[in-house]
Amino acid sequence: MDKAQSTELLFELSQPGRRCHRLPESDVPAPAAAELLPRHQLRSTPLPLPEVAESDVIRHYVNLSTRNMCIDTNFYPLGSCTMKYNPKRHERLAGLPGLANLHPLQTDASVQGMLEILYDMQAYLAEIAGLPMVSLQPAAGAQGELSALLVAAAYFKEKGQKRTKVLIPDSAHGTNPASAVIAGFEVITVKSAAGALVDLNDLKAKLDDQAAVFMITNPNTCGIFEKQILDITRMMHERGALVYLDGANMNAILGKSRPGDFGADMMHYNVHKTFTGPHGAGGPGSGPIAVRDFLGPYLPAPLVAKNSDGSFYLDHDRPKSIGRVRSFFGNVGILLRGYFYLRTLGPQGLTEVSEQAVLNANYLLARLKDVYEVPNGPRCMHEFVASAKYLRRDKKISAMDIGKRLLDYGFHAPTVYFPLTVPEALMIEPTETESKETLDRFAETMIRIQNEDPAMLHQAPHTLPISRPDEVRAAREPILKWTPPQHAS
Ligand SMILES: Cc1ncc(COP(=O)(O)O)c(C=O)c1O
Numbered sequence: 001m002d003k004a005q006s007t008e009l010l011f012e013l014s015q016p017g018r019r020c021h022r023l024p025e026s027d028v029p030a031p032a033a034a035e036l037l038p039r040h041q042l043r044s045t046p047l048p049l050p051e052v053a054e055s056d057v058i059r060h061y062v063n064l065s066t067r068n069m070c071i072d073t074n075f076y077p078l079g080s081c082t083m084k085y086n087p088k089r090h091e092r093l094a095g096l097p098g099l100a101n102l103h104p105l106q107t108d109a110s111v112q113g114m115l116e117i118l119y120d121m122q123a124y125l126a127e128i129a130g131l132p133m134v135s136l137q138p139a140a141g142a143q144g145e146l147s148a149l150l151v152a153a154a155y156f157k158e159k160g161q162k163r164t165k166v167l168i169p170d171s172a173h174g175t176n177p178a179s180a181v182i183a184g185f186e187v188i189t190v191k192s193a194a195g196a197l198v199d200l201n202d203l204k205a206k207l208d209d210q211a212a213v214f215m216i217t218n219p220n221t222c223g224i225f226e227k228q229i230l231d232i233t234r235m236m237h238e239r240g241a242l243v244y245l246d247g248a249n250m251n252a253i254l255g256k257s258r259p260g261d262f263g264a265d266m267m268h269y270n271v272h273k274t275f276t277g278p279h280g281a282g283g284p285g286s287g288p289i290a291v292r293d294f295l296g297p298y299l300p301a302p303l304v305a306k307n308s309d310g311s312f313y314l315d316h317d318r319p320k321s322i323g324r325v326r327s328f329f330g331n332v333g334i335l336l337r338g339y340f341y342l343r344t345l346g347p348q349g350l351t352e353v354s355e356q357a358v359l360n361a362n363y364l365l366a367r368l369k370d371v372y373e374v375p376n377g378p379r380c381m382h383e384f385v386a387s388a389k390y391l392r393r394d395k396k397i398s399a400m401d402i403g404k405r406l407l408d409y410g411f412h413a414p415t416v417y418f419p420l421t422v423p424e425a426l427m428i429e430p431t432e433t434e435s436k437e438t439l440d441r442f443a444e445t446m447i448r449i450q451n452e453d454p455a456m457l458h459q460a461p462h463t464l465p466i467s468r469p470d471e472v473r474a475a476r477e478p479i480l481k482w483t484p485p486q487h488a489s
Pocket residue numbers: 080081140141142143173175176217221246248249270285286287
């Protein structure tokens with residue numbers, strides 16, 4: 001491999017005196033450095049920047065970019081993460097200078113167009129949720145959860161009720177208990193019963209007057225619609241508790257079923273998943289929350305509001321608000337993409353999204369269920385969880401081996417080992433944007449892999465520059481900056 005195509009860093013390619021371009025000597029006399037900055041702020045030695053040619057830089061970055069597996073290059077069935085294709089039209093619209101070049105400190109009067117978009121976005125999200133009050137501020141689903149729980153805490157505090165517990169099913173995403181703890185609640189875990197549904201007896205046994213909120217994901221993280229949801233929400237309301245809907249799985253029910261209609265009092269959206277904000281590799285996100293009227297006063301302020309003359313303003317006059325949870329209006333770049341997605345599709349289009357997402361998931365389930373165990377039945381919503389439990393027992397092939405081997409065949413791995421209630425879990429979410437041909441190729445590859453040599457699978461992937469990094473160490477001890485060899489320990 002050519003040196004510039006190798007894994008070497010630009011620092012390692014550096015040669016003294018090499019340059020990308022040479023500018024003519026400036027004929028403007030340079031002021032002495034000390035005139036620009038106080039002496040104690042001046043650098044005493046030059047920065048050790050890489051000295052490279054333009055072609056080195058271009059090849060380095062282009063080669064790095066081709067190592068990325070992303071939704072624009074590969075099928076990406078990452079369950080719970082909803083990696084659907086991000087339409088390029090929305091990228092272009094969100095990048096229009098009139099939107100992208102605004103400064104967040106401009107006056108309301110000078111950003112009327114943006115405020116109108118955000119106002120409409122609040123209204124669309126309220127309509128889809130069946131919950132009338134919306135804050136666009138939270139920057140991700142997890143922050144939406146935390147914000148809504150703080151809203152609940154403020155509500156109960158004002159009512160003079162001491163409610164200290166948040167009940168959460170054992171199949172929930174890890175951010176649910178984490179948010180509850182950060183908001184100051186005690187977490188009570190509710191068991192799942194057969195079929196991955198909430199165990200109503202366990203819920204009843206754990207529900208008392210200290211319960212503030214029940215956090216439920218519907219469809220749940222096994223891709224099953226909680227058909228007892230009306231009983232659950234009634235049970236919680238009878239004890240004076242609130243119901244929170246983790247909306248990460250809204251892709252399954254858009255236009256079909258509204259959280260507010262089945263009894264949720266609060267919910268978050270993951271705009272970056274459900275409404276196609278690009279979000280691989282950790283961000284940026286957007287996690288607006290929608291709540292019932294009586295919780296509206298506690299929402300993070302400001303909200304976008306409309307004057308009687310039709311103009312828009314940021315409403316800061318919200319004395320009961322929990323305050324800001326994010327600077328300015330939230331992650332506007334992602335909200336804009338979500339807005340254009342909603343405007344492009346309209347109500348009918350959104351309904352078709354969830355129909356197609358559910359159809360695609362059921363098609364894959366049907367193709368795989370005789371080869372991989374699918375513990376929660378022959379039907380699913382927008383995703384399903386298969387298990388490599390028997391493959392592990394009989395052939396020593398793990399969910400991780402399968403996920404890694406898929407990379408060799410050009411597929412991103414499904415989510416593995418989540419939810420924790422399914423051993424050797426492979427959580428597969430094809431989304432609505434994939435064709436039958438892609439689904440067939442994926443199914444055939446999954447079927448083929450479980451017949452491959454286990455010893456070879458343990459070493460997979462074999463075709464990628466990096467095979468099996470130590471993921472735990474990479475997460476716990478990330479090396480985020482280059483250290484010159486002479487300084488490395
Ligand atoms: C079910 C569920 N809830 C909550 C979250 C948290 O969302 P975010 O990653 O936007 O913080 C996720 C994210 O993967 C999820 O899958």
